[in-house]
Amino acid sequence: MKRIKERLGGVLTIKLNDVLELRYCADTGSDWCLISRRNFDELVRLGSGVQAEPLQKPVVGKAVGGHDVEARKSVRLHIRLHTAAGPVEPADPVTCLIIEEDEDEFIVGNDVLLSLGIDVSRQLEQLTGNRLEQDDDPFDVEDDAWSGLGDDDEIRAGVERLIEAALENDFPVEFVDELRRIALKHDIWRLVLRDDPPAKVPPYKLRLKENAKPFRCKARQYAPLQSAFLRDFNKTLVELGWVYKNPSSRWACAALPLRKPKSDEFRQAVDYKPLNAMTEAIAGLMPNLKTKLERARGKKHYGLFDFIRSFWQLAVAEESREMLSYMTDEGVFTPNRVMQGSCDSALHFQLSMEDCFAELLHEYLLIWIDDLLLFADTIAQYLLVLEKLFDLVHEFGLKLSLKKSSLYQQSVTWCGKVIDQNSIRHDPKRIEGLTAMPLPRTAGQLQQFICATNWMRDSLIDYARVVQPLQQCLDVALNGKRKTKRVASGIAVDLNDEEVNSFNQTLATLGGPPSSRKWLCGNLVWPSPTKRMSC
Structure with missing residues (x-):
């Protein structure tokens, strides 16, 4: 720690463990984050659950004026910095030294700044690629492109690549023409999203608890990159006809631009926790994979299929749409397609798919949300059930992802299990x-x-x-x-x-x-x- 105070200008605040808000100084001289004993005690009093840990040896630094400042304990905290560019939140808790000083401000150290990719010679306000709230989404982030041409020639070329991959996986050459016929029989493949109509399944309906009242979040400020992403993303959704601007909506939850793992790109989530707390959950259960996977044991032929932008393929009942509205810095948008994160949206999708594919379910097909596992004992049987699967996909107006599907494998990894003829x-x-x-x-x-x-x-x-x-x-x-x-x-x-x-x-x-x-x-x-x- 070289110095404890070196202001970058402006009154900026930091929130600690979502319970205590303080002013902070983005100190480019301190190697560590620093919190005063008084503020730490207040954090404990507020019930944050934090605990101090003794340091192996005291850390001594110089404060403004030249006197020594000593820290003998540290604490790990979740922090959210509020800057002129928007909120900045490291993904993991940061280690903070507890100093025995009567200090009102929280000192942000170089370790945090560097972890956020900030050049310590610049001000925090220049940060644009920051992090926001952590996502509770349990599903994999989809990497399919959102929109574009994806014309028929590109789709056919994509199907041919799937066929080539099947041959590399030892699909019998003598059946390749039949495989091609089945794969190209229906318009069921997508590389990117189009303005396709919703799937032919019952719409998603919400039922509110007794005495539930409309919730409308406060307007949020976003960093420039996040704001630009939200603007472009929702413009695409409006053009597809899947959301519409609704300034008169009584409901609105906050839109959250989340950074994709190992990427500089964002995806949009919505904080539906306030709405979910007022919603009656539907009666239903997710399948027990342990028992269902026994159906796939000992099979010789497998296929893996994934719906492109799965939830967006299902419609929302008109009376439930306003409740699913969300707010960005450009206004309130109301969706007419199912939104991931809303109460029981995953279960609704699961039950809908089980109804669609009931003829094949369990005997030849397993479904986990939007991941399909097809299997059969013989190649002739596999081709029959593959064609039936694609017939049902077409019948219910669903679309499969070319990027995430596989027409044929003899060993697959599905839902955390490796499955082949010999074992699971x-x-x-x-x-x-x-x-x-x-x-x-x-x-x-x-x-x-x-x-x-x-x-x-x-x-x-x-x-x-x-x-x-x-x-x-x-x-x-x-x-x-x-x-x-x-x-x-x-x-x-x-x-x-x-x-x-x-x-x-x-x-x-x-x-x-x-x-x-x-x-x-x-x-x-x-x-x-x-x-x-x-x-």
């Missing part, structure tokens, strides 16, 4: 990622580990007993606090010997202890450590 097993990449996880140091990391391993619990012998100490540790850490990822990431945990042993035992069921994490497939601890994980 967990995706080695998932196992590798889990066994590489370090010992959790925060409740957020512990929560992530338990959730990830719980997804595989049916394949892990004695999982509940082995993981119980970790679960108890997490319950204690989050007792009386909001159980969100944001809050959990700011709570330090110090695992005792029993909990460390539980962590290592859980890793051992996946692929051996930390010293042997090179395993890619999980091994069972009982009855034999040499047996691979069953599914």
Whole structure:
């Protein structure tokens, strides 16, 4: 820490763990973020769930005036900086030193500025490629282009590429003409979105709880790049006829431009939490993949298919459209297509697809939201069910993504499982990622580990007993606090010997202890450590 204060001008604020707002100084001299003891105590009083951790050795710096400032403890916080260019939010919690000073401002250190890609010689207001709220969306980000020509020649060329890929996957050459006929039989493929009519399924309807009242969010300011993205994106939606400007809407949730992973591009999400809290959930269940996947066991021929911009293909009932309205800095837009993130939108899509493909479901086809897995015992049978699948896609007015579909494979990875004629097993990449996880140091990391391993619990012998100490540790850490990822990431945990042993035992069921994490497939601890994980 070289200096504690060097203002860049203007009164700027920072929000800590969504509960405490302070002025901040974007200090280009301090190597660390700094928070005063008084402000830290206020953060604790507000119930943020944060805990201070002792430093291995004190950190001493110079304040304005030349006197020493000492920090003996640190804390990890989620921060959101409000700048003239819009809000800036690092994806992960940042480490802040707690200084014993009567300091009103929060000092933003070089470590945070550099992590945001900011040249410390420039002011924060010049930042345009910032981050916003974290998305709770559990589905993969789609990378299909939103609109464009995507003419028939391009689509036919795309189908030919799928056929070539099928041949590379050992599709029998003598059946290739039949495969081509089936693939080109209907207008069901898309490279980009067109102004196609909605699918021929019942529209999505919302039912509000008793005494629910319209919600309209406050107008937000966006950074220039985000504002430009929202303007262009919604202009495209208006041109497609899927949303319309509705300044008189009584409802409006906030539009959120989210940066795509490993990309400088954005995608639009909508914060529907206020609306969802007032909505009656529909009765229905997602399929149990463990039992359904048994239908695909031992099959020889597979196909993978994905709907292009899946939710947007389904209509919204007219009486529910206004409730799904969202606000950007250019006004309020009302959609007439299903919006991802609204209450039960995923379940509505799942149930709609199960109705559409009921003739094939389970015996030849599995569906998980917008991901389809087709399978058969013989190549002749596979071609029959493939043609039936495409007939149904056409009948219900659905469109498949050329970029994300595969006409033929003998081994597939679907919903985290590798499936072929011989077995169904967990995706080695998932196992590798889990066994590489370090010992959790925060409740957020512990929560992530338990959730990830719980997804595989049916394949892990004695999982509940082995993981119980970790679960108890997490319950204690989050007792009386909001159980969100944001809050959990700011709570330090110090695992005792029993909990460390539980962590290592859980890793051992996946692929051996930390010293042997090179395993890619999980091994069972009982009855034999040499047996691979069953599914």
